[in-house]
Amino acid sequence: xxxxxxxxxxxxxxxxxxxxxxxxxxxxxxxxxxxxxxxxxxxxxxxxxxxxxxxxxxxxxxxxxxxxxxxxxxxxxxxxxxxxxxxxxxxxxxxxxxxxxxxxxxxxxxxxxxxxxxxxxxxxxxxxxxxxxxxxxxxxxxxxxxxxxxxxxxxxxxxxxxxxxxxxxxxxxxxxxxxxxxxxxxxxxxxxxxxxxxxxxxxxxxxxxxxxxxxxxxxxxxxxxxxxxxxxxxxxxxxxxx
Numbered sequence: 001x002x003x004x005x006x007x008x009x010x011x012x013x014x015x016x017x018x019x020x021x022x023x024x025x026x027x028x029x030x031x032x033x034x035x036x037x038x039x040x041x042x043x044x045x046x047x048x049x050x051x052x053x054x055x056x057x058x059x060x061x062x063x064x065x066x067x068x069x070x071x072x073x074x075x076x077x078x079x080x081x082x083x084x085x086x087x088x089x090x091x092x093x094x095x096x097x098x099x100x101x102x103x104x105x106x107x108x109x110x111x112x113x114x115x116x117x118x119x120x121x122x123x124x125x126x127x128x129x130x131x132x133x134x135x136x137x138x139x140x141x142x143x144x145x146x147x148x149x150x151x152x153x154x155x156x157x158x159x160x161x162x163x164x165x166x167x168x169x170x171x172x173x174x175x176x177x178x179x180x181x182x183x184x185x186x187x188x189x190x191x192x193x194x195x196x197x198x199x200x201x202x203x204x205x206x207x208x209x210x211x212x213x214x215x216x217x218x219x220x221x222x223x224x225x226x227x228x229x230x231x232x233x234x235x236x237x238x239x240x241x242x
Contacts, residue, residue: 205220
C-alpha cells in the first residue's frame with residue numbers, strides 16, 4: 001500500500017539524508033520534499049499525507065523562526081489531518097512541550113539524531129512492523145552521508161582498523177572503524193556469527209566449509225574466509241542447530 005510522506009526541511013543535505021532513511025524503510029513510501037511552507041501546503045492539499053516530518057526552523061534569515069510549528073498548527077485545523085502523525089526534527093528544545101500538548105506531536109527528535117532510533121519511530125508512526133521483530137537495516141555513515149544497508153543482504157563484515165569492510169550482495173562498502181561487538185548488537189544474532197577474530201559472517205550465505213584447510217566459501221561474492229580454530233566449534237554448532 002502506497003503511503004505519502006511529507007518531509008519539510010530547509011537544509012538540503014539534511015533533507016537528502018532523511019530521504020535516504022525513508023527509502024530504506026519501505027519501497028511503498030512516496031516522499032514529497034519541501035524546503036519551505038508554501039511548497040509544503042501545496043503537497044498537503046493535493047495529496048493525502050500519512051506522516052509529516054517537520055523541521056521547526058525553515059527560514060534561518062528570520063530571527064526566532066518557527067515556521068515548522070506554524071505549519072503544523074494550520075495542518076491540525078484541517079479535519080483530514082487532525083490525527084495524522086507529525087514528527088518534529090530540530091535542534092531546538094523549547095518547542096517540545098508545546099508540540100506534544102497542543103499539536104499532538106507523535107515524536108520530537110532532537111538533532112543530531114540517532115538514525116536507527118529515527119527509523120524506528122517512523123515505522124511506528126506508519127504502523128510498519130519490523131520483520132520478525134528485527135531491524136531490517138543497519139546504518140553506517142561516511143563523509144557526512146548516511147548509508148542504510150539491508151541486514152539480510154550483508155554477506156560478511158571484516159574489521160581492520162581504521163576501516164571496516166562490509167560485503168553485501170550489491171557490492172563492498174568501506175566505513176570508519178567500529179568495534180565488532182558494537183556491530184553485532186545491531187545485527188540479527190540468529191544469523192551472524194564470528195568465523196575469526198576480525199570477521200562476522202551471515203550463515204545464510206555460507207556455501208561450504210573446508211574443515212581441513214580452515215576456510216569458508218561464501219555464496220554470491222565468491223569469497224573464501226579463514227575459519228579460526230577457536231571459532232570452529234561454535235560456528236558448526238550454530239549451523240547444525242539451524
